[in-house]
């Protein structure tokens with residue numbers, strides 16, 4: 001179970017003295033093995049919420065619990081180790097490293113933990129499972145289409161076999177065929193017991209979740225009802 005407890009976040013404008021409230025007293029419980037989708041207008045704070053849930057951005061107030069682990073009470077090294085083992089994050093802008101090949105990008109999160117051959121085989125299996133052809137494995141990210149980059153980012157997020165997948169617009173750059181492939185993959189991951197937290201502008205994708213939340217004006221609502 002992941003618990004978001006009373007989370008608030010504001011950003012200070014550099015040029016102005018006032019703060020903009022992005023999230024206000026957000027509460028959310030996500031049972032293990034469930035898929036929740038979050039939709040909302042551009043700029044409503046969806047990525048901010050995902051970053052907070054994933055340990056990348058400290059909230060101003062409130063806590064994030066993974067079972068009984070209070071994420072922001074962990075010290076830096078313990079927090080990064082916990083994140084690396086538990087959470088696979090698919091960033092909206094991919095965040096692939098430009099001077100590493102496709103397969104190296106996928107291996108990177110575990111490069112210093114596992115035997116290279118074992119890791120290479122796992123990376124190849126993951127890449128093939130989401131339709132990346134062998135001839136792309138040694139290419140640098142700049143030589144990939146947006147959809148290919150997105151799929152490589154998804155493969156990278158799965159390399160450590162995380163319990164939780166946090167996906168920020170994971171189908172934004174994909175055509176229908178590849179979008180459906182990612183939906184199937186996420187559905188399979190849920191069947192395997194993984195928890196999925198997904199932000200999207202695509203209601204067809206969001207509808208595959210167990211619960212659909214709307215984020216607007218700093219508050220999260222479930223099917224129109226405040227949570």
Ligand SMILES: Nc1ncnc2c1ncn2[C@@H]1O[C@H](COP(=O)(O)OP(=O)(O)OP(=O)(O)O)[C@@H](O)[C@H]1O
Nearest residue numbers: 011012022040041042043044045046047048049092
């Ligand atoms: N580090 C920051 N400093 C100041 N403002 C920020 C920062 N990060 C985000 N914001 C602002 O917070 C608001 C919410 O941003 P966020 O990226 O979370 O929205 P979003 O709902 O994910 O948007 P989109 O659907 O367009 O991706 C935006 O107005 C954004 O400009």
